[in-house]
Amino acid sequence: MNNDIKDDPFVKGLLEKLPASDRESFSPDQLQALKIALGGRSWGTHVIDVRWTLRFWHWRYYFVFxxxxxxxxxxxxxVAISRFAMALLLSVFLVISTLVGLLVLYLIKxxxxxxxxxxVSLGIWDWFKGSFK
Structure with missing residues (x-):
């Protein structure tokens, strides 16, 4: 490893935040390890990134979505929660689709x-005809 790790924009920003006395104490290997540990985060690359601040009396609160x-x-x-949520969502979709399909078949009938x-009448047909008058 050579010293051009100090030319990396992430490392430069990191070193600027440190006290001047500590900046030169890191070896290139340590700087590379810090870059790998901290630099892998891609902040600000979200599809939706909404940030705002609310001032209330003497305090300010920030919100991030x-x-x-x-x-x-x-x-x-x-993974287990994700699978359960997907199964639940799929089940709800199938139940709603089945109910809508049965309603359409009933109205056609x-x-x-x-x-x-x-x-025997469910009253759905009478309601459906009445809603389009």
């Missing part, structure tokens, strides 16, 4: 005048 693709390696627990159970 970030969203984007998760590039981190997930823990076992996070009623529009064609097909009466599967004589004398």
């Amino acid at each position: 970030l969203a984007g693709r998760n590039r981190r390696e997930l823990s076992r627990r996070e 009623s529009a064609l005048g097909i009466d599967l159970l004589p004398g």
